[in-house]
Amino acid sequence: MSIALSRRALVTGASLTAASLLSGCDRLNNNPTFREALFTTENFHRWAQRSLSDRHSLAREFSPEDMSPFFRGNGTLNPNTEGYKALWRNGFADWRLQIDGLVNRPLSLSLAQLLGMPHREQITRHDCVEGWSAIGKWRGVPLALLLKAAQLKTNARYLLFHCADNMDSAHPYYESIDLVDAFHPQTILAFALNDEPLKVLNGAPLRLRVERQLGYKQAKYLMRVEAVSDLRQIYGGKGGYWEDVAGYEWYAGI
Amino acid sequence: MSSTDIRPSIIKRHRLSTRLWHWLNVICLATLFMSGLGIFNAHPRLYWGQYGANFDAPWLELRRFPGWITLPGHYSLADARHWHLAAAPIFAFALLLYMLWSLLNGHFKHDLAFRKGEIAPRHIWQDILDHARLRFPTGEAATRYNVLQKGAYNKLLFLFLPVLIFSGLAMSPGMNAAWPWLIDIFGGRQSARSIHFIAAWATVAFFLVHIAMVILAGPLNEVRSMITGWYKVPPEQEGSARS
Numbered sequence: 001m002s003i004a005l006s007r008r009a010l011v012t013g014a015s016l017t018a019a020s021l022l023s024g025c026d027r028l029n030n031n032p033t034f035r036e037a038l039f040t041t042e043n044f045h046r047w048a049q050r051s052l053s054d055r056h057s058l059a060r061e062f063s064p065e066d067m068s069p070f071f072r073g074n075g076t077l078n079p080n081t082e083g084y085k086a087l088w089r090n091g092f093a094d095w096r097l098q099i100d101g102l103v104n105r106p107l108s109l110s111l112a113q114l115l116g117m118p119h120r121e122q123i124t125r126h127d128c129v130e131g132w133s134a135i136g137k138w139r140g141v142p143l144a145l146l147l148k149a150a151q152l153k154t155n156a157r158y159l160l161f162h163c164a165d166n167m168d169s170a171h172p173y174y175e176s177i178d179l180v181d182a183f184h185p186q187t188i189l190a191f192a193l194n195d196e197p198l199k200v201l202n203g204a205p206l207r208l209r210v211e212r213q214l215g216y217k218q219a220k221y222l223m224r225v226e227a228v229s230d231l232r233q234i235y236g237g238k239g240g241y242w243e244d245v246a247g248y249e250w251y252a253g254i
Numbered sequence: 255m256s257s258t259d260i261r262p263s264i265i266k267r268h269r270l271s272t273r274l275w276h277w278l279n280v281i282c283l284a285t286l287f288m289s290g291l292g293i294f295n296a297h298p299r300l301y302w303g304q305y306g307a308n309f310d311a312p313w314l315e316l317r318r319f320p321g322w323i324t325l326p327g328h329y330s331l332a333d334a335r336h337w338h339l340a341a342a343p344i345f346a347f348a349l350l351l352y353m354l355w356s357l358l359n360g361h362f363k364h365d366l367a368f369r370k371g372e373i374a375p376r377h378i379w380q381d382i383l384d385h386a387r388l389r390f391p392t393g394e395a396a397t398r399y400n401v402l403q404k405g406a407y408n409k410l411l412f413l414f415l416p417v418l419i420f421s422g423l424a425m426s427p428g429m430n431a432a433w434p435w436l437i438d439i440f441g442g443r444q445s446a447r448s449i450h451f452i453a454a455w456a457t458v459a460f461f462l463v464h465i466a467m468v469i470l471a472g473p474l475n476e477v478r479s480m481i482t483g484w485y486k487v488p489p490e491q492e493g494s495a496r497s
Contacts, residue, residue: 022327025285029326029333041340045428048343053432060434062304070309125305125443127427129331131297132307133443212431247332253428254339 039247046251050180059186059211062123068134071126071193073201076173079165079221087164092205097189101160101226104151111191111205117141120188128215129248138209140190144183146225152179156227160234161208164221167241175219176231176239176250177210186211189222214252216242265397267485269361275352276480282345283457285337286418288325290454292334295319300451304442313448346419353411365399366408372401390471393490403467406460414457421450 028034078084087095092111100106123137143159159182163173181187188209191198198204203220210217217240231237236244243250268276298319299312306312321327325337356362371377381401384390391400399407423429424437424446440446468476472488479485 021284022322025325026327029337035336038336038340041336041343044343045339049426049428049432053428057431059427059431060437066304068305068307068310072307072309125427127425127443128307129296129335131293131447132299133305134307135305212428214427242332246330247336249335249339253431254335254426 035247039249042249042251042254045249045254049253055180056185057212059124062125062135064123064137066135067123067194068136071134071136071202072132073199074128074130074215076165076167076220077201079163081164081166084164084221088200088204095205097206097222098224098226099146099150100224101228102153102156103147103227104153105149107146107150109146114141114189114191114206118145120186122186122188122209122211124186124209124211126215126218129252137194138188138190139192139195140188140206140209142185143187143189143208143225144185146189147182147227150227152227155229157229158227158231158239160226160228160231161219161222162224162226163219164223167245171235171241171244173219173221173241174235175208175217175241176228176234177208177213177217181210181212184210184212189225212253214254216240216248217252263487264484265487266483267397267479268483269359270483271352271355271359272361273480273483275348278348279345282341282348283461285325285341286345287454287458288323289334289337289341290450291319292324292326292329293331293338294451295324295329295334296331300448301444302441302448303444306444314451342419342422349415349419366404366411368401368404372404377401388470390488392488394487396487397485406463410457410460414453414460417453418450418457421446421453425450 095111097109097114098106099109118141119139120142121137121139123135125133125135127133147159156179158176158178161175161177163175165173167173177187186209189206190203190209191206193199193202198207203218203222206222207220208218208222228234231239231250235241238244238247239250240248242248294316295318298316299306299308300314301310301312318329321329324334326333356366378401384400385402390396391398420436421440423433424440425443430437430443437443437446440449475486
């Protein structure tokens with residue numbers, strides 16, 4: 001009897017504890033102070049990963065037979081703005097990439113000019129934060145090359161990537177990386193995927209590849225690269241569209 | 255202690271390090287499992303190999319896990335990731351410390367290593383029969399882990415938990431660049447993701463058996479021994495399991 005009672009008490013107690021813990025966790029999840037603490041663990045991961053790896057340690061490069069049969073698109077599959085449609089209709093002949101902000105020599109480059117610059121080709125794995133991966137062959141201009149041409153000022157700390165897609169809110173898609181990733185040899189502005197010019201669903205005419213980070217960092221439909229000293233004054237202040245809107249990590253090497 | 259001694263004896267069963275680690279694990283593993291399901295819900299398909307996305311064939315495709323078992327209770331990949339990535343290093347370093355400490359204080363050698371004769375098929379068979387008949391060790395035998403118990407703890411400690419940690423690390427693109435060999439052990443990122451999922455459910459299977467055993471063996475005494483360390487040894491009985 002007493003054993004039965006204690007077992008029933010135990011089961012009831014356990015279920016009540018579980019239920020209160022669950023609602024407690026959800027309350028914690030919405031508590032601003034707790035969220036801030038939770039979000040700082042991103043800094044630990046960035047510090048640990050950067051400590052364990054060389055500044056220039058490379059992402060794995062695959063051979064052609066390892067490639068995904070189809071490289072799916074995600075996020076915006078077509079910016080569909082009047083401005084973008086006009087550029088697309090004209091085969092991006094009128095499109096220009098602006099490189100400005102904290103640079104000594106602002107640049108405005110056409111697609112033809114980018115195609116005429118030295119290229120890097122890399123078959124790498126694209127990892128979406130959702131969990132899927134696709135392997136594709138990218139070709140593009142190393143970002144380091146463009147930054148050297150534009151001559152970064154000494155107070156430049158981040159590169160901001162402005163995109164043509166507006167998402168569904170007031171501000172457009174944007175992303176940012178620090179100088180460690182900006183000067184990484186595999187960080188390129190890609191204009192070709194699998195030996196073809198970038199398709200609209202993959203970010204035509206130009207997209208960023210930061211191979212040691214997740215998919216949402218690989219900004220598509222690039223319009224402008226801006227060198228800045230601080231991210232906190234820009235849009236939502238978290239350094240990227242998904243970082244601002246949903247609270248994803250700015251450092252997406254995790 | 256002799257079998258004629260009718261007073262139940264109270265012994266110190268669990269070390270402080272074991273107890274602390276045990277309860278920290280309860281918090282960490284619950285957080286990791288529930289937030290892990292929240293992350294899985296973003297793409298509830300599993301693949302083998304280096305790549306795998308919507309147009310590739312999954313070996314497993316599920317519906318989203320319900321809110322009562324995910325953390326947070328509503329769908330938020332970003333929040334689930336924050337919980338998961340906050341709990342993961344605490345869990346991993348606690349396991350590392352516990353392993354080092356258990357090596358130094360003799361816990362592994364004295365309590366978890368199999369003894370001579372223990373892994374003889376006859377002995378293991380006897381232990382299986384005892385478990386099946388729900389006959390739990392009493393007297394002196396109850397002060398030690400039995401062979402199935404050791405097997406279960408060792409599998410968790412040296413297989414499931416390390417596999418969880420390393421397959422988790424293997425999914426990180428930053429770690430892939432830092433430790434390229436790690437992802438090769440698992441045969442690619444999507445394989446690592448599948449193995450992570452399997453190891454998580456293997457740990458849940460351990461948990462369910464563990465809880466069942468605690469309840470059957472006397473929940474109050476067992477739980478108390480894991481909180482305070484003190485365990486009331488069931489008096490020796492005829493016909494009960496020997497060791």
